[in-house]
Amino acid sequence: MVAVAGKRGRLGLGVDVGAALNFVSSVLKYLGGAFLFPAAIALGYGEPVWPFLAAGALTAFTGVVGERVTSARLGLGPREGFLAVALTWLAVPAFGSLPYLFAGVDQLANPVNAYFEAVSGFTATGATVLTDIEALDRSILMWRQFSHWLGGMGIIVLAVAVLPRLRVGGRQLLQSELAGPTELERLTATIRETARRLWVLYVALTAVAVVVLASLGWSGADEEMSLFDAVAHAFSALALGGFSTRAQSIAAFAPVTQWVLIVFMVLAGINFLRLYRLLVQRHVRAFARDEELRLYVALLLGGSALLLLELLVGGLASGEEAVREAVFHAVAIMTTTGFAVADYTEWSALAAMTLLVLMFVGASAGSTGGSIKVVRHLLIGKVLRRELEQTVHREAIVPIRLSGTAVDERALRSVVAFVVLYLGVFALGAVGLVVDARRGDVEITAFEAIGAAAACLGNVGPAFGFAGPFGSYEPLSNLSTGILTALMWLGRVEIIPVAVLLTRSYWRA
């Protein structure tokens, strides 16, 4: 890192690499503190504490040193924002994987696998290479869940809220983190305060989830739900992650718990800016009129209906169980959570196809979910309709509106570009998997490869076949694991910040 920082003085370089590195270092410095939480858990359960303390110390030390040796020449502007976002999402999981290595988890002894698990954690994907989850120490399990939670709302949003120096750059960072395709609307006068309030809302919702889940356990409604599980699943649900402390995922819990988790997943899949306006500022009408929200709900219902059809006609379940399983999986997959209450890999092609399509839908922009996101589908639909209209009426000027407000043409172009890039990266990833499988003699069907690529790029988690909801990505080779790790990273940063780095014009002054 020190060596790279030396480049900053090079002539003709239009990007302040130092500023970006400086930002990443600051994030790491604070991330060091996050290791204290699993350390406390370890202390409580009498498990080894030192892996967390060591990892935390190393992370914080790197951060502090990094901050010293790097310095901003031009400051963190919009350009540096891309680099900072891309690097943060690479560096944070790298340090986050340290406890897995230090604790000597057999299943994660391979650093590639440990990094995969950490990336899956921080990007709130929920894909795992573990085969026996319940064999892990409770503190390690909690670290997995906690990494979801830290990454869900975005450590970058948190950094914008906390770091004192970010003013101008903060806007760009927040934009690429959660605004989605349209202009970031501020809740308050400053970006920093906006980021802060989003985090407060996130923390508050998580706290509510913990209380609700834990009280299910205390009241005896769900014998399985301990306080530990309540916290772990609240983290995972609000971050739309998908990791569970149980091998059977949510199937281990009572139906009432499953319904509660559906509610929290649906909530977390809504744009947090909208949610804030509804819950705190009481803008009920604007909330109900939001087009993205309406489509989000409609798609959830549509997906549930198709799955219900599968379950009822296929005779796989009936009554409340059928409805619950259908809704749960539609919600879990579309919001890119990846929880499961049944092994959908045993269902027919109707279910597999429905779930695959839902993986490409994703949650709302500005939520903690991933994938293409509902608002982009909405805008693409509108652009298509306009194209059809303009083939007949060539001179017609038709602004595209989102909930009544005209959307900038440039934003529309970038939506189209994003979707094309997304599908391109997905195709490359899927092809990469089958090529590597042929080379490395791993059994993988075309649909499984497609599912794995879609599930990782969309930050969903479980896919089909061996990588199903109760399965594991463990059978894959190091190269394939690496490909999927890259897909999760690209999906989390929404491709553009990385793709931009590959262009020459980005680096030129």
Next chain:
Amino acid sequence: MIGAGQVGSTVVEALHGEHDVTVLDVDPGRLSAFSYRYDVVTVEGNGASRKTLREAGIQEADLLIACTSRDEINIVASMFTKKLSPETQTIVRTTNIEYLEIWRERELDIDFMVSSELEAANAIAGIIGIPAARQTDVFADGKVQMVEFEVPRDLQEEMVVGRELRDATIPPDSKVASIIRGDRMLVPRGNESILPGDRIIVIGSPEAARAWSRIMARGARPVDDVVIFGAGQTGVAVAGVLLEQGIGVRLIEMRQERAREVAEALPKARIFHATGIDPDFLERERIGQAEAGIFAMREDSKNLYAATLSRVHGLRFSIALVHEPISEEVFERAGIDVAVNPRSVTAEEMVRFAHDPRIRQLAMLEGDRFEVLDITVRPDSELCGKAFRDLPMTGSLIGAIIRDGAAIFPHGNDTLEPGDRAIIFTESSRVAQVERVL
């Protein structure tokens, strides 16, 4: 008066006979032209300067008319006037509808504000909104309408036309104010009847006006597709008024940026980026099929060309905005159905206010044979408290009264109360008498 432009000269034309007028303008050329034509005092200077206003004798003036083409100058002039001489009434011309709205909210200390754009838009909407109508005027924020119809010669109708008025099924909340047959004007007493070929003037509620228009335009569909050429301020104002009436609007604008801007501002209208004089475009978009074309571009010559071209493509009804006084005649010669001059509409509006600030609105029908007055009844009026059937028949008609914000279309038993706003239809020669009596 500040501003010696077209609006100014129309206003002076109407007022200089009975009032002493001082005209203020920055352009000495325009002022000298003025002083040759009218017997007025001219002062060279900026209307937004307090010193100039004082020198022009604002303290002695009863009324200030600020009608330059610049809104801010007009408003500032009015503000200074109110400071220097609180007794002076002010009329301000604006091109910005936002200012007008602010004024209506009483946030601007101006006695009367007129927007050329909105006046023109209302005039055009009046022509288009009611088929078969020759002329429409609205009073009391649209609660009362006065419409002139031409009764078609081939009209097959039995309930109204050809019957004595006392037996005719006249739409509720309306009155026939006058029947014009050839050169004769008939007072519509109970034993008169409306005949095909007559022109009639009707006062009534908006619903009644539409009912009348259905009677007079049997079979004619309501207007649903209007094409506006030019999305400038006036074009957009017209589109706004028409859209409010539920009429479908297509706007054609040649500047892409402006087209985009308007498209964002008017979600219900359809906007096209085109010159309006491209035959292929007119053909493709079936402009000839539209029920009416409104030509609201900046240049008269362009409007005339576009209108003529659209007529070639089959457009049946064309309304054009004119900017030069002479164009009105040129357009009508060329076969354009209606020419509207926003500046003269504005000037008319100002003259109405100048005549008597008590009269909120005043329309002139049939050239200047009739006038419509909107007068608030004084408490000491001799007609107060009298039932309508006992009012003297004088050839003037109270078409409607506005009481507590609601329009009442009076019957024989209703009485006239102090504070009522009366909408009165009268012969021009009787205006002074009516004003005196009420």
